[in-house]
Amino acid sequence: MMRFKIAFRNILRNGRRSLMTGSAIAVGAMAIILFGEFVGFIVVGVQTGTVRNSGHLTVFHSGYMDFGSGNPSAYSIGDYQKVIRLIENDPELKAKINVVTPTASLFGIAGNFTIDTSKTFFAKGLVPMDRQRMGVWDEYRLGHDDSRSALAFSDKNPNHGVIGIGLARVLGLCKPLHIAHCPSPPEAKQAKPVEAPPLDLNLAELSARDRDGAPAGPEETAPRIDLLAATAEGAPNVVSFFVDEAQSQGFKDLDDNYVGMNLVLAQQLLYGRGEHKAVGIEIQLQRSEDLTAARARLETLFRDQGLDLEVRDFTELQPQYLQLVGFLGAIFSFIAIIMGVIVLFTIVNTMTMAVMERTNEIGTARAMGVRRGGIRDQFLLEGWMLGTIGATFGVILASLIAVSFNHLGVTYTPPGNVHPVPLQLLTHGVRGLLVSVWGGLMLTATIASVIPANRAARLRVVEALRHV
Amino acid sequence: MSDSDKPRQRDTAVVRLENVVKTYRGGEIAVSAVNGISLTIRRQRFTMIVGPSGSGKTTLLNLIGCIDVPDTGRIEVCGDDTGTLSDTEITDFRARNVAFVFQNFNLFPVLTAYENVEYPLLLIGMPEAERRARVNSLLEAVGLGAQARHRPNQLSGGQKQRVAIARALVKHPELVLADEPTANLDSRTGEQIIDLMHRMQHDEKVSFVFSSHDPQLMSRAEDTFVIRDGRLVEQLEGARS
Numbered sequence: 232m233m234r235f236k237i238a239f240r241n242i243l244r245n246g247r248r249s250l251m252t253g254s255a256i257a258v259g260a261m262a263i264i265l266f267g268e269f270v271g272f273i274v275v276g277v278q279t280g281t282v283r284n285s286g287h288l289t290v291f292h293s294g295y296m297d298f299g300s301g302n303p304s305a306y307s308i309g310d311y312q313k314v315i316r317l318i319e320n321d322p323e324l325k326a327k328i329n330v331v332t333p334t335a336s337l338f339g340i341a342g343n344f345t346i347d348t349s350k351t352f353f354a355k356g357l358v359p360m361d362r363q364r365m366g367v368w369d370e371y372r373l374g375h376d377d378s379r380s381a382l383a384f385s386d387k388n389p390n391h392g393v394i395g396i397g398l399a400r401v402l403g404l405c406k407p408l409h410i411a412h413c414p415s416p417p418e419a420k421q422a423k424p425v426e427a428p429p430l431d432l433n434l435a436e437l438s439a440r441d442r443d444g445a446p447a448g449p450e451e452t453a454p455r456i457d458l459l460a461a462t463a464e465g466a467p468n469v470v471s472f473f474v475d476e477a478q479s480q481g482f483k484d485l486d487d488n489y490v491g492m493n494l495v496l497a498q499q500l501l502y503g504r505g506e507h508k509a510v511g512i513e514i515q516l517q518r519s520e521d522l523t524a525a526r527a528r529l530e531t532l533f534r535d536q537g538l539d540l541e542v543r544d545f546t547e548l549q550p551q552y553l554q555l556v557g558f559l560g561a562i563f564s565f566i567a568i569i570m571g572v573i574v575l576f577t578i579v580n581t582m583t584m585a586v587m588e589r590t591n592e593i594g595t596a597r598a599m600g601v602r603r604g605g606i607r608d609q610f611l612l613e614g615w616m617l618g619t620i621g622a623t624f625g626v627i628l629a630s631l632i633a634v635s636f637n638h639l640g641v642t643y644t645p646p647g648n649v650h651p652v653p654l655q656l657l658t659h660g661v662r663g664l665l666v667s668v669w670g671g672l673m674l675t676a677t678i679a680s681v682i683p684a685n686r687a688a689r690l691r692v693v694e695a696l697r698h699v
Numbered sequence: 700m701s702d703s704d705k706p707r708q709r710d711t712a713v714v715r716l717e718n719v720v721k722t723y724r725g726g727e728i729a730v731s732a733v734n735g736i737s738l739t740i741r742r743q744r745f746t747m748i749v750g751p752s753g754s755g756k757t758t759l760l761n762l763i764g765c766i767d768v769p770d771t772g773r774i775e776v777c778g779d780d781t782g783t784l785s786d787t788e789i790t791d792f793r794a795r796n797v798a799f800v801f802q803n804f805n806l807f808p809v810l811t812a813y814e815n816v817e818y819p820l821l822l823i824g825m826p827e828a829e830r831r832a833r834v835n836s837l838l839e840a841v842g843l844g845a846q847a848r849h850r851p852n853q854l855s856g857g858q859k860q861r862v863a864i865a866r867a868l869v870k871h872p873e874l875v876l877a878d879e880p881t882a883n884l885d886s887r888t889g890e891q892i893i894d895l896m897h898r899m900q901h902d903e904k905v906s907f908v909f910s911s912h913d914p915q916l917m918s919r920a921e922d923t924f925v926i927r928d929g930r931l932v933e934q935l936e937g938a939r940s
Contacts, residue, residue: 233814233821240809595805598766600794600822602787692766696801 259570260625271657286513307508332361333509339460356497397487399477578679594695610684618676719772732758734929747920756910798867800877877909
């Protein structure tokens with residue numbers, strides 16, 4: 232108790248110096264915590280976007296990732312509804328799962344034959360209602376959702392959907408879709424179709440046939456394009472597609488090629504009159520921390536049922552996620568190390584000065600019967616106490632700053648995003664970060680005191696007493 | 700039972716020095732601070748070491764107080780040969796048996812008068828109730844009961860030295876060493892401090908050794924050792940006995 236009393240009073244004794252040292256520690260703690268919370272927000276933001284878009288886990292037919300794009304029929308999941316029921320009804324998985332939804336993806340040619348223009352496209356077939364539920368997933372309470380984009384097409388109109396702005400521009404849909412800053416293709420630069428060899432397939436005829444076969448619905452006001460793709464068996468197939476909205480996809484390549492359509496339409500295009508399969512089954516979990524357990528359970532389930540399926544998580548399907556996490560983690564570590572070194576040298580300097588100033592007191596204590604270890608412990612305690620006080624203030628101030636900042640309503644547009652999202656500092660689930668920074672700086676301060684404390688302990692009594 | 704725990708009355712000598720030599724070396728210059736001194740300090744006596752400045756008084760007290768080691772010679776304090784003890788043993792030995800009163804008081808500035816006096820008792824692990832009684836008793840004895848909560852910077856020089864005396868005597872040591880305890884005090888306060896030390900030495904029945912360069916204080920001591928240039932030149936015993 233006396234040792235604590237002496238340590239605390241000595242800290243107060245050199246108030247200005249202790250204030251500066253404590254401030255340096257507090258600033259270090261704040262810098263690490265605030266940057267950590269910023270990095271944390273970016274990471275969970277990207278994770279949230281990815282999970283909303285494609286779920287945590289995706290079930291594929293075995294080998295799809297390697298060879299599926301070359302032979303979608305062979306690597307699609309037949310009777311996928313049965314697989315979905317199997318997953319949804321599994322007692323272990325039931326509580327962990329938020330959404331299980333089938334998807335299909337395909338490539339083809341999109342044509343606006345009213346102006347004789349066409350463009351290759353990449354399409355993803357989705358279940359709109361499922362997408363709407365996936366779009367509001369918000370485990371980290373970020374407070375915004377992507378459900379609006381999913382609502383651009385619905386289950387009621389299976390031949391409606393969205394396309395990328397770039398694709399809309401190439402297909403001459405800027406005006407009908409009311410896209411701002413979207414020039415129409417110049418007349419002179421349009422390709423002359425006359426020299427091309429005649430195709431075996433009459434696209435216009437196919438398109439008309441498809442239209443004739445389509446169920447009669449309300450009068451369409453949305454612009455129509457035709458989508459041509461090869462079926463799983465290799466036969467050409469075409470469907471009419473009504474574009475409800477052109478959406479920016481964040482990346483130019485995706486913008487120029489993307490078609491978001493109803494799963495039913497994608498299946499019709501991909502499988503024609505054959506069995507409608509799914510290319511993948513996306514699974515969104517309630518909580519990301521269940522990912523490993525859910526994946527293991529799915530693999531066990533499929534093995535037990537003799538299903539030739541494989542499970543991939545979103546980090547495998549979106550490798551840039553882990554690259555981003557690694558990159559931000561490296562920057563965070565770099566800043567944390569720099570702050571740690573600054574704190575280390577600040578404490579070393581402060582404690583060295585304290586030892587110098589109190590050399591006579593050290594000699595007195597030693598003469599009275601304090602062992603070398605007692606002297607060392609006294610200065611270690613002071614360093615620890617300085618570190619604790621500084622780190623505690625740092626943690627408190629950083630938390631206050633984070634809460635205040637989050638109330639400012641700052642927004643930003645993250646890479647790959649289209650719309651601005653709130654820029655916040657992560658304040659939920661950061662207890663580990665706060666405790667680590669607090670404990671780390673406390674430990675750093677204590678370690679920094681070792682050299683001065685040992686120097687104090689090694690002082691010869693007579694020389695220390697002689698010191699003025 | 701260690702040597703230090705032996706009954707006090709068994710040996711009349713509290714300190715024995717045999718041909719002790721201590722030389723300080725600063726570069727190529729060697730200064731002989733204590734040059735072959737042999738002496739015996741009697742138990743429970745008010746002993747003075749007197750000599751001019753630079754005569755080796757402080758070095759001699761440091762050697763007796765086990766905070767410095769001789770180059771050669773043998774030092775026995777409270778029956779223990781201090782040359783055979785390790786650093787930790789000698790530190791613990793000091794905590795139990797030896798106390799100091801310094802010329803500059805050397806109170807801990809962050810502690811109150813009470814806490815300064817209490818400090819040596821914490822080192823020997825005395826229970827709190829006993830500690831409190833002992834500290835209060837000593838502070839009353841040196842006339843500072845009312846200033847117990849004062850920090851050293853709130854005390855005068857004389858009061859600080861009274862606290863230092865109380866701190867030295869609180870653990871009831873075998874030996875109290877006071878190095879020029881009146882040097883930083885005016886003559887009247889110095890007189891009062893010498894009186895206090897003598898009274899406390901008598902009341903507490905401890906062996907009290909103090910140094911001074913003032914020959915006028917010789918009349919106050921029971922035993923006196925006069926040293927000059929690191930040598931013992933005169934020994935007066937039983938002056939006030």
